[in-house]
Amino acid sequence: MRHSASAEPPKPPGVLLAYDEDSVALARGCGDLATHMPITQLARDGLPRQLAGRDCSAIVYCGNLRNIATARAIRAHANAVAGTYRLYFGLTRIDHWARTQAFAFGATAVHPITCVEDLRALVTQLRHGQADECTTISSGQFHGIFTQGQQGDWLSADVVEAAGETVIEEIETVGIGEWLKRVRQHHQGTYQHCMTVTGLAARYGRLLGFSQRDQRFLTEAALLHDIGKAFIPLAILDKPGRLDANELKIIRTHTVEGHRYLEAHANCDPMVLESVLGHHELLDGSGYPNGLSGGQIADLTRLITICDIYAAMIEQRPYKVPLTPAAAAAELEVMVAAGKLDGALVRAFSRLEAELA
Template sequence: MTALAKKTSTKRRLLLASDRSDQSSELASILQSVSEVDTISTSDIPDVPAGHFAGIVVDINLRSAESVQRVRNKLRTEAYSSMPRLFVLADALHHGSMQAWALGATDTISRPLNAEGILQRIRAAFPDNDGYDATDRGKTLNTGVAAAHKVMVKIFEKLPAGAPLTLNDIVEAENKILKAIKHSSLREWLTTVGCHHTASYRHCLFVTGFAVAFAQHLGMREDDQRRLARAALLHDVGKAFISVDLLDKPGKLTDEEMNEIRKHPRLGYDALAGQGGFPPEMLDVVLHHHEFLDGTGYPDGLRDDQISDIVRLTTIVDIHAALVENRAYRLPFTHAKAFMVMEQMGGKLDQHLLQAFRPVAMGSSY
């Protein structure tokens, strides 16, 4: 058997550290369907893990100061410093989430456990060798998606918990994203992203893929491609401050709920402007990506020349991404139908820019 064949048949290996032996058996059985799992108590976490682990899953009482301190002391050692770590929350309460991120969580899952959702998060959070793609193309794509996902975690999980988001966080990801889409394809990016990630993550990653592919199609300079990648990654940052139950509500929103959703551009702008360090054009996209040329958008009712080119482009890819995504309240539109709907929006969108987007939209079916 070749070295590659050996690598292809190797499952990921995870360390499950738990002080909830009565509750972790269900989790262990779920993990075992995609991983080899070594289950230990938190008091038995070794200073140096024996063998290679793709990551560690921690299932502890995050309200117990003793448990938290025990895990913190173990995970702060050099042996665990670069190991991805997924924490199990007893619920979605803010306190437990904050404790998990303070302990260096790279992702979290909540009880009650949902097997399908957990397996999606495991595949996203921890690398594996099952189905290993040895091509540079495949590795580049996976690296780009992972880098973008890392930014989403910082936006939607860590930022609301008080952890700062910096421009460097975005810059670190952009090279890998640009390279992934350039050396694979927009279709492959959308397919990979569409297989997992929560709804808010998936939307931002779809928008990023469309924005970068559109910029590359237009022949923009690499600096401009970077600007668009940054703007797309950040455009919905304000949704981090909106209730997940509201964002993912299956069904029509009430007027009151819609007004709450429409606060997200201002919330995102205020958060980033307050931290400082973000270029004005990125803040412009965050605040104005729901503005329309005819003045019917929000939050400021801008018109025509008041709306910058980078905002016009982001608005187009944002709408297209939303239409072709699978939502709880409707099936996804085909790319052709989505584009037709956008054409029918007439003077709300920059129709010259929209027509330039046509080859990107029509060539991205997955």
């Protein structure tokens, strides 16, 4: 949800601070800045009347997600208000697991809270409409999609569509360059990569003049292209170095795994499924998993492949320096010359690259 513009004198945006049993003192320390109440009460009774609707723009859940009662209450409340409020998680115990949980619950952003000052700073930023400057609001949706994959859950078409639409909307608001910068600053790993590929694909489709329907397929395919990585061991996925031959063999199964998962757990269009399976195929037949070549590779897949390769080149990885947009574009041309990528599509992509330079 975005802040709406108003002709009336601006009021500070309302912030509700919900705290768990261990965070009572923290919340009291912010009593002059925000209405506060226990998370369990919020989950049970909903927003207090003076905040419901017009004046409340952000909710801060302050607590420890390892506390089962806290996690249950936050999940119930966040589910009930998904898409209506910006949800900030001020976590008193923060680690990879807690961060993942928070995003799976729909977090707009996650902030570590170690003292009253941290919480006051967060609430103050929110009251001044600043806390989004350092975040990307679609990140929670990407996390949610990957978590559903990891758990083997059904992937709802609405969730995928909403995530794609959010990316398109965000890029139209801030521009692709700024959007990629935000993604890069705040998220690591596979879903950061998927966000980058999705952002590039969304912008690419727009530059190619795609219809709304084709634009949706392209964004969806980009969003899901690496969903199969949800089934690859983290030790390989997060390895801070180059993969050995065996690890490469394992990671390459993500195309088949992703395709298999989506076929069984989602209502994807066959074109989208095909590009999830085929996004590492190359026109000269040197790709995987099936060594397809030329006309055997559909246009949608070719577009995803270009975005995927380009994204990997400009991304920060522990073992390599990212290429500049221009250097990455030159590498794409090398691949065109080698017969691996579609020259016409790469030329069209260079219009996008110009926006990043």
